[in-house]
Amino acid sequence: MNDIGEQAPRDGRDSHHGSHGRERAVGGVEVVGLVKRYGRRESRPVLDDVTFNVVAGSFTCLLGPSGSGKSTLLGCVAGLIEPDAGTVAIGGRSMDRVPPHRRPTTLLMQSAQLFPFLSVAENVAFGLRVRGWAAPKQRRRVEELLALVDLEGFGDRSPAGLSGGEEQRVALARALAVEPEVMLLDEPLASLDPPVRRALQRALMELHQRLGTTMVLVTHDVDEALALAEQLLVLDGGRIVAADRPELLYQRPPTRAVARMLGIETALEGTLRNGVLEGRWGSLPVLAENARGPLMGGRTSIWVIRPEHVDISLAETATEAASAPGCLSAVLDAVRYGGATIELSLLTADGTRLAATVAAGSAAPLWSPGRPVIARLPADALIEVTGA
Amino acid sequence: MTGRLAWRTATLIVLVAPLVTLVLQAFSTRWFYPDAWPDTLTTSGVRQIGFDSATLAALRTGLVVSGACTIVSCAVAWPAARVLSRPTFAWRGLVLLVLFVPTIVPAVGLAIGLDVALLQLDLAGGRPGVVLAHLVPTLPYTVAVLSAVFVRHDDRSREQAAVLGATPWQAFRMVTLRLVGPGLAVAALFTFLVSWSQYLVTLLVGGGQVITITVLVFSAVAGGNPTSIGVLAVIAALPPVLVLTIAGRTVARELAEPA
Amino acid sequence: MALPSRASPTSPVSARFDVDRPWGRVARLGPALIVVGGLTGYALTIVVRQSLGVGLGLGLGAGDETGAGAGAGFGSGFSLDAYRRLFGANGFWRSFAFTLWVAGAATTLSVVGAVAVLWHWTRHPGRARRVDLWLMQLNLTIPHVVWTVALLATFSQSGWASRLGAALGLFDRPAEFPVLVRDRFGIGIVLHVVTKELPFLVLAVAPLSGRRVAPLVRTAATLGAAPFQALRRIFLPAVAPALVPAALVAFAFALGAFEPARVLGVTDPRTLAVVALDRYRDPDLAVRADAQAISVVLGLVVVVVGVVVFTATRRWYRRGPDR
Numbered sequence: 001m002n003d004i005g006e007q008a009p010r011d012g013r014d015s016h017h018g019s020h021g022r023e024r025a026v027g028g029v030e031v032v033g034l035v036k037r038y039g040r041r042e043s044r045p046v047l048d049d050v051t052f053n054v055v056a057g058s059f060t061c062l063l064g065p066s067g068s069g070k071s072t073l074l075g076c077v078a079g080l081i082e083p084d085a086g087t088v089a090i091g092g093r094s095m096d097r098v099p100p101h102r103r104p105t106t107l108l109m110q111s112a113q114l115f116p117f118l119s120v121a122e123n124v125a126f127g128l129r130v131r132g133w134a135a136p137k138q139r140r141r142v143e144e145l146l147a148l149v150d151l152e153g154f155g156d157r158s159p160a161g162l163s164g165g166e167e168q169r170v171a172l173a174r175a176l177a178v179e180p181e182v183m184l185l186d187e188p189l190a191s192l193d194p195p196v197r198r199a200l201q202r203a204l205m206e207l208h209q210r211l212g213t214t215m216v217l218v219t220h221d222v223d224e225a226l227a228l229a230e231q232l233l234v235l236d237g238g239r240i241v242a243a244d245r246p247e248l249l250y251q252r253p254p255t256r257a258v259a260r261m262l263g264i265e266t267a268l269e270g271t272l273r274n275g276v277l278e279g280r281w282g283s284l285p286v287l288a289e290n291a292r293g294p295l296m297g298g299r300t301s302i303w304v305i306r307p308e309h310v311d312i313s314l315a316e317t318a319t320e321a322a323s324a325p326g327c328l329s330a331v332l333d334a335v336r337y338g339g340a341t342i343e344l345s346l347l348t349a350d351g352t353r354l355a356a357t358v359a360a361g362s363a364a365p366l367w368s369p370g371r372p373v374i375a376r377l378p379a380d381a382l383i384e385v386t387g388a
Numbered sequence: 389m390t391g392r393l394a395w396r397t398a399t400l401i402v403l404v405a406p407l408v409t410l411v412l413q414a415f416s417t418r419w420f421y422p423d424a425w426p427d428t429l430t431t432s433g434v435r436q437i438g439f440d441s442a443t444l445a446a447l448r449t450g451l452v453v454s455g456a457c458t459i460v461s462c463a464v465a466w467p468a469a470r471v472l473s474r475p476t477f478a479w480r481g482l483v484l485l486v487l488f489v490p491t492i493v494p495a496v497g498l499a500i501g502l503d504v505a506l507l508q509l510d511l512a513g514g515r516p517g518v519v520l521a522h523l524v525p526t527l528p529y530t531v532a533v534l535s536a537v538f539v540r541h542d543d544r545s546r547e548q549a550a551v552l553g554a555t556p557w558q559a560f561r562m563v564t565l566r567l568v569g570p571g572l573a574v575a576a577l578f579t580f581l582v583s584w585s586q587y588l589v590t591l592l593v594g595g596g597q598v599i600t601i602t603v604l605v606f607s608a609v610a611g612g613n614p615t616s617i618g619v620l621a622v623i624a625a626l627p628p629v630l631v632l633t634i635a636g637r638t639v640a641r642e643l644a645e646p647a
Numbered sequence: 648m649a650l651p652s653r654a655s656p657t658s659p660v661s662a663r664f665d666v667d668r669p670w671g672r673v674a675r676l677g678p679a680l681i682v683v684g685g686l687t688g689y690a691l692t693i694v695v696r697q698s699l700g701v702g703l704g705l706g707l708g709a710g711d712e713t714g715a716g717a718g719a720g721f722g723s724g725f726s727l728d729a730y731r732r733l734f735g736a737n738g739f740w741r742s743f744a745f746t747l748w749v750a751g752a753a754t755t756l757s758v759v760g761a762v763a764v765l766w767h768w769t770r771h772p773g774r775a776r777r778v779d780l781w782l783m784q785l786n787l788t789i790p791h792v793v794w795t796v797a798l799l800a801t802f803s804q805s806g807w808a809s810r811l812g813a814a815l816g817l818f819d820r821p822a823e824f825p826v827l828v829r830d831r832f833g834i835g836i837v838l839h840v841v842t843k844e845l846p847f848l849v850l851a852v853a854p855l856s857g858r859r860v861a862p863l864v865r866t867a868a869t870l871g872a873a874p875f876q877a878l879r880r881i882f883l884p885a886v887a888p889a890l891v892p893a894a895l896v897a898f899a900f901a902l903g904a905f906e907p908a909r910v911l912g913v914t915d916p917r918t919l920a921v922v923a924l925d926r927y928r929d930p931d932l933a934v935r936a937d938a939q940a941i942s943v944v945l946g947l948v949v950v951v952v953g954v955v956v957f958t959a960t961r962r963w964y965r966r967g968p969d970r
Contacts, residue, residue, distance in 0.1 A: 078869050100868040101877075107869040113862050117884045117963050127870035130880070178871055401808075402842055403782045406797035407789070409807040413800055421805045421821055422813035464682060467675035470666055483676060486684045491896045492949055493691070494903020496920040497942030500927050501690030508693065520686070527683045585790030588905050588924070605792045609910055614800070621793045628788035 027091025027104055027181035027214060028056035029077060034086035036072050046072045047083065048238035054182075054216055054231070056091070059208050061225040061246070062218045063261060064235035070218040073235070074184045077216070078107045091181050101130075104181035108188040112167035114159035120170050121146070121155030127178035145173040149203065165196035169203070176207070185217040189224065201228060222263050226250065234258050250306075252290075255387040259304045265355040266307065267385070272299045277382070281352040282328045285379045292384045301384050309381035310356035312344060315372040326379060330354060332371045342367060346375060407625070413618030433615035443604065447623060450600035453515055453590070454583040457522040461579045462572065464523070465530035472531065473538035487531055490524045498524070499588035506593055513595040521593040522583045530579045537571030577635055581628050691946070698939035700726040729936035733944075738922075745916040747948070749833040749908075750901035753840035758894050760841065761848035765856045765886065766878055769864055772857075780853075783846035791843065795910045798839055802827040828911045835911030836918065840904065844897040851893040852886050860885040884963035891960050899949045919945055 031052050037045040046069040054060045064070045075081035077088055079100035088095040090104055106127075114123050122129075124145055125138045133141070146152055149169040159167065168188050175183060185204075189197045205228060208215050219225050225232055226246050234242040234249070242249055242258045253259035256267055270279030275295045277284050286303060288295055315329060330346040333353070337360065344367060346354040354375055358367075413419070416426030417433055437443060468487075472480055490498060502521045503512060511517035545567060549559040587602050594603070605620045664671040696702050733739050768776060789797075801807045809824035818824050828835030863885055867877040883890075908918040919941050927938035 080865050080868065099874075100865070101871050101873050103869075105869065107866070109862065109866070111862075113866040115863060115867075115881060115885070117887075126867070126872070126880075130867075130870070130872040130876045174870065184869075399779065399782055403786050403846075405807065406794070406801040409801040410793070410797045412807070422810050422818075424807075424810045424814035464678045468679035471672045471675045474667060476667060477672065483680070486680060488892075490683060490687050492899040492953065493687070494899050494920065494942065494945040494949060496903040496905055496923045497694060497946055498687070498690070498903070499905075500923065500938055500942055501694040502686065504693045504697070505686060505690040520682075523682050524686055524690075527679055531679060581788050585792070587790075587792050592927075602790050602792050605790075605796060606906065606910075609796060609799075617796055618800070621796045625789050625793045628790070629785065632784055632788050 027093075028058075029054035029182055029214065029216065030087075030089040030092075031073075031077065032087050032089075034073070034076055034088070035084045036069070036076060036081065037084055045084075045238055047076070047086075050086070050235075050238070050240055052233055052240050052243055054214060057212045057214055058230045059205070059215045059217070059228055060231040060233060061229035062216065062233045062235055063220070063222065063225040064218075065220055065261070068235045069238045070220075070235055071186050074107060074186050074216070074218055077182070078105050078184055079103045080107070105184055106175035106178060106180040107184045107186060108168070108171055108175055110187045110190050112159075112164075112171035112188075114162075114167055114170055114174075116159055118159075119155065120151070120157045120159065120162070123159065123170055124155075124173045124177050126174060131178070141177060142173075145177050148176070148207065149173045163196075164192050165200060168192065168200060172204075172207075176211070176213070180213060182214040182216065185215060187219055190219070190221070197224075204228065222261065226262075234261060236261070252383055253304065253385055256302055256304065256385045257387055259385055264304050264306055265353070266310070267302055267304050268352065268382075269300070269302050272296060272301060277301070277303060279352075280350040281348040284328070284377055284382065285325055286382050286384070287379050290380070290383045292386065302386070303382045303384050305377055305381050305383070307343065307355040307357040308341075309378060310354060311376040311378070312346075312356050312358055313374050313376070315374050324376075326376055328354070328375045328377065330373055330375050332367060332369050332373055335367045335369060346373060410618050410621045410625070413614045414622045415618075417615050419614070433619050437616045437619040442599075443601070443620065443623065446599050446601045446604045449515070449598060450584060450602065450624075451627070453518055453522065453598065453600060454580050456515075456519045457526055457583040458576050458579045460519065461523055461526045461530045461583075462534075462576055465527060465534050465575065466572075469531050469534035469538050472535040484531075488528045491528050495588055499592050502589055503592035503595075512593050513597050515598055518590055518594050518598045521589050522586055525586065525589070526579045526582045529582055530575050533575040533578055534571065537568055537575070541567040541571075573635060577631055580631070584624075584628060694939045694942050697936055698729055698943045700728055700936055728933075729940040733937055733940050741916050742919050742922050743944070745833060746902060746918045746920070746945075749836050749840070749918060750898055752833075753837040753844065753901045754894060754898040756837070756841045757844040757848055757897055758890070760845045761852065762883070762886075762890070764845075764849050765852055766882060768853070769856055769861045769882065770874070772861060780850075783850055786843065786846045787850060791839075791904070791906045794843060795839055795907045798835065798842070798907075799828055799910055802835070802838065803829065829913050831913060831916070833912060833916075833918070836904070836907045839907035839911055840897070840901045844900065848890065848893050848897060852889045855889045856882075856886050887960050887963040891956060895949070895953050895956065898952060902945050902948060 031050060031054075034047050034050040035045055036047040037043060050069075050073060062070055062073065072081060076083045076086075077090075077095075079095065079098060079102075095103055114120075115126065118126070121139075121142050124142045125133075128138045128141060142155065143152075146154060149172055151166065151169055151173065154162075154166070154170070159170065162170065171188070189200050192200065201224060204215070204217075207213075217225075217228060229246045232242075232244065232246040232249050233240055236257055242254050249258065250262055250264075253262055253264060259267070268277065268279060268281065268284070270277040270281075270283075272278075272286070272291075272295050275285055275288070277286050284303075286295065290303075291301070293299055293301070328348055330348045332344060333347045334345040336343040336345075338357075340360060341357045342360045344356045344358060346356065348354065354377075356375065412426055412429075414433060415429045415431065417430060418428070419426035468483075471477055472483060493501075502524060506512040506517045506521060511520060541564075545563050546559050549563040550556070554562060584600075585602060586600075587606055590598060590600050590603055591606075594600075601620065601624045605617070605624050608617045608620050611617075662668070664674055666672065666675065693702070764779075786794075799806070803809070804821040804824045804826065806824075806828075808827075809818060809821055812818045812824060826834075827838065860882060863881050864877050867881040868874075872880065903920050904918075905920045905924060908921050912918060912921065923938045923941040923945075926934050926941070929935060929938075
């Protein structure tokens with residue numbers, strides 16, 4: 001962009017994530033009240049009053065299941081889709097009626113969309129060419145970018161001969177060439193093989209560290225979102241249902257739906273009496289600091305626990321009672337060997353399902369379905385959530 | 389909005405109005421300038437000219453010739469299209485180039501050439517010769533449509549059927565034909581249309597012996613009677629329009645490229 | 648990529664004729680290549696030979712010369728007489744120029760119009776275009792003869808358009824309506840070709856431009872390409888592989904089209920297609936060579952234009968993978 005030198009107006013929060021050590025300051029994104037509906041008036045909108053802030057220079061991930069409106073949201077920010085209502089501002093400037101080619105954004109899609117009739121170098125130079133850069137300057141910049149994405153010497157190749165990972169790296173270089181204030185990434189890694197995918201995730205993080213470009217990545221992959229995000233937005237049913245730092249969201253998911261989306265399956269429903277949660281599955285002590293209200297008076301509430309916090313030990317007999325506080329007796333239902341860890345699925349006597357992960361050390365007892373176990377759920381690991 | 393209105397008006401005038409004119413002509417006997425609409429609409433022209441024995445004979449000839457051409461064209465194109473749709477086939481470009489030569493030979497030259505060639509082979513002057521001659525302009529399109537269909541439904545579904553225990557014949561009947569059926573119908577439709585609209589080739593190769601409805605329309609122009617021109621033209625346009633109306637949705641789907 | 652289809656056990660004979668074996672391929676492609684390639688090649692060879700005065704008696708049916716083989720018979724001597732006669736006649740160059748004008752103008756308008764429609768659809772993907780697609784498919788199915796007659800009935804000076812104009816008080820007499828068909832400039836023929844070929848081009852390119860090209864154009868926009876830049880640098884090169892061959896087919900059609908040229912044209916100037924057919928049906932065998940010579944000239948025009956156009960757009964075609 002021509003106006004890359006100018007400092008985008010910053011809001012106060014910028015300093016938390018800080019662009020210390022980064023090359024330049026860039027634009028944040030403010031989205032207010034975005035509504036988009038396809039087809040008939042009565043139909044449920046794809047985006048239903050979406051409001052959020054992306055801090056300038058941050059790496060923000062938008063996590064949501066398929067069909068939650070993620071791509072539509074990015075399309076609205078990039079200017080490819082016109083929202084029915086709401087506004088988008090980038091770097092403090094309103095993007096109302098600004099066509100996509102005048103916005104300080106670039107967009108990476110799931111397929112690289114390389115121009116097949118141009119060489120790799122010509123692809124990367126495209127944005128510079130339409131901005132009227134001189135040929136030698138273009139060449140230098142292209143070489144710089146190909147080096148940045150580890151594709152030195154690929155300039156004269158045709159896109160037809162590239163692997164999936166190489167294609168996406170060319171697309172990345174092409175999108176970075178124009179020095180966008182905000183880079184929008186619409187699941188660009190979704191169709192790649194796991195090793196390539198992890199390599200590109202690392203590359204993205206490094207690039208973000210070096211360039212300080214604001215990045216907004218859309219994904220349905222929890223691991224990817226947790227690994228990359230400085231800020232995590234959870235989108236469900238066309239609404240933002242949670243927004244925070246990923247570690248905070250993971251530690252204290254606000255709703256059961258968010259917890260499930262973050263891979264926390266276990267949810268226990270019961271009534272609170274004197275600091276103890278009582279349900280048909282048994283009873284467990286809980287802590288006030290993890291609650292969303294008073295711990296007494298028979299209040300009905302839902303609590304979740306992360307699988308790695310559940311301690312499992314084998315019971316000698318099926319009838320052995322889990323007498324200690326914070327323990328439940330259950331039966332092993334399914335076992336999934338996951339390399340370093342083993343994922344266990346347990347059923348309590350009333351049919352409530354609990355998920356637990358245990359280390360797969362050599363000393364690990366022989367887990368097999370049908371064995372009775374005792375599950376210890378520490379009070380400090382139980383978190384109250386809202387919603388069904 | 390005004391742009392869309394202008395576009396709609398333009399398409400109506402240019403694409404629809406001429407057809408309406410033909411229909412009006414067919415159903416009127418006395419339509420004098422400057423009346424914007426014929427005085428009376430009557431079916432007398434349709435009854436006289438449309439059911440004339442010459443017209444019916446020409447209609448029959450046209451259906452027989454184009455029908456035969458469609459069947460032969462599809463039968464010949466099917467195996468060729470299968471080879472062309474194989475990703476491992478290296479000579480695809482060359483074969484397609486040869487097959488598409490007739491489409492870039494100016495029609496007059498092609499018609500004259502085919503006439504001389506078939507006269508030389510002693511095949512001109514009858515329906516078989518005309519069918520053979522029609523294959524030249526139709527086959528490129530039949531092959532093109534069918535190979536696009538085969539590219540979309542490659543052998544994997546058939547292999548799946550084989551793995552599940554189907555005999556080759558069962559796999560063909562229960563899987564291949566179901567998948568390729570609509571595409572084959574579209575290929576047949578295209579072939580029929582291209583054959584149906586051949587005028588010069590039919591006229592020359594048929595040597596006056598093979599009179600299709602298309603040939604009859606042209607000779608009516610020389611006659612100059614608006615009603616008979618209208619009736620014959622409407623009859624000539626009817627089969628293609630009918631087929632398209634019935635199969636339009638399939639056509640749209642089958643001609644779409646794989647995503 | 649599909650596996651070679653050897654899933655089912657096959658006998659050695661049928662394995663040899665598998666679709667992925669050379670003989671299987673020859674057997675499957677043979678009929679189509681013989682009918683199209685063989686017949687067309689044979690026809691074109693005879694046309695070229697006859698234009699050079701060789702074997703003019705061919706195709707006379709039960710004539711004396713047929714038994715004597717291809718090289719024998721009337722006017723069997725090689726000569727450039729037909730071309731000399733043709734190029735010497737003052738009517739020829741007039742017809743030649745007229746034909747080029749009609750075909751060139753009609754093809755240009757069709758291509759420009761088709762690109763405009765497709766570009767509009769690419770830029771505004773949500774709009775309902777079912778009606779447009781249906782109208783174009785309908786148009787494609789109408790035989791050329793019928794369409795020619797329909798245009799004549801609608802746009803001649805006493806046609807329906809003129810009558811509607813009269814009803815609106817725009818004209819009093821047929822002569823006041825602009826000469827749109829049977830005119831000296833070939834407007835009627837151009838109208839026919841454009842109205843038939845524009846839909847053809849749109850339908851031939853629409854699948855490609857809809858699914859593959861539209862995302863490329865959007866990508867170009869996010870990289871900063873203004874609409875015109877995206878059209879010139881991305882859209883046109885991306886649709887070229889489908890558009891250019893289709894446009895060449897349209898050009899060849901316009902060049903050799905007989906029905907519209909005869910019905911919607913005037914007697915002077917005539918297009919070469921009309922001249923060729925007249926000469927071909929002349930009882931004098933020597934004159935027939937003129938028709939063949941005209942066909943050869945028309946064919947050469949297509950070849951020259953084809954080579955020029957493909958060379959000019961060459962750099963737009965998808966590059967193959969690097970070796």
